[in-house]
Amino acid sequence: MKRRSIWMVAATLLSLLMVPFIMIQSAYAVSEAEDIATTIKLRNYDCGGRAVSDISETEDENGNRVIQATCPNGRRYQITVSSDGRMQIQPLN
């Protein structure tokens, strides 16, 4: 029984040591919602927050990637990424 509790404490301590590493990695990763919001702002459109919501992604007949997302201010945008990597943003409302 004593050996079991020692093992439990050791496992707990080990998992606690892992916490900062896991948290640091997640703290610096950029989510897709944040990435799209930053993109909208970078192309000089108003977004009103740091992350978008309601993201939908499709591909049109020309092979362009079409992403639609809603900003925190309620504005919905369409982001079109052409096959050569050029990006266009259109407000939808």
Added chain:
Amino acid sequence: MGLWNARMATLVAMFCTGVAFVAPLYACGQSGGAQAAEVVSEAVKKQQHAHVRHVNPTAIQHASRQAASEPARPAAAEAKKEPLQSKKVEVDIKTLETRLKNTDAIGFFTKLAIRSNIIDLVNRIKQYRKQSMLKAKMKEIRTSFDGLLLKIIALLEDDPKLSRDLYVSRESIWESLLEVKA
């Protein structure tokens, strides 16, 4: 009962230690994320400040010359030193480009947006060159370039080394942009 108490104590210790670790990281992540999200507006503000700083020294120098001729000299000397220092920096633009492509500080779409903004700027330069208006529009293009660079630097908050390298090599980047021919 003794084992139960030991387990409870372990759980409490785990919770407290977890909170102690997570709280500062969460706060850091929150502030970092919020800053990353507001980068564009901040960058624009910084640009405006830079603009004000750029414009004001002449007025300040003029006023200070009227008040006393001596203080104006060091300010003028500093203004002369700054462009010289930035011109000294030799960088490999290709390496910077690769580092920008590979950085985790910004997302895929942001990288594409930066690329599109740079292509737009190069196209404007080409267009003005064709119309023989490049010299006349140089100040306007340089302002756009500075604004874009500030935005990129602000976005690269989590990659300070790359951010710094981009800043110190801004003159080389500007020159390489101007070298792009039709």
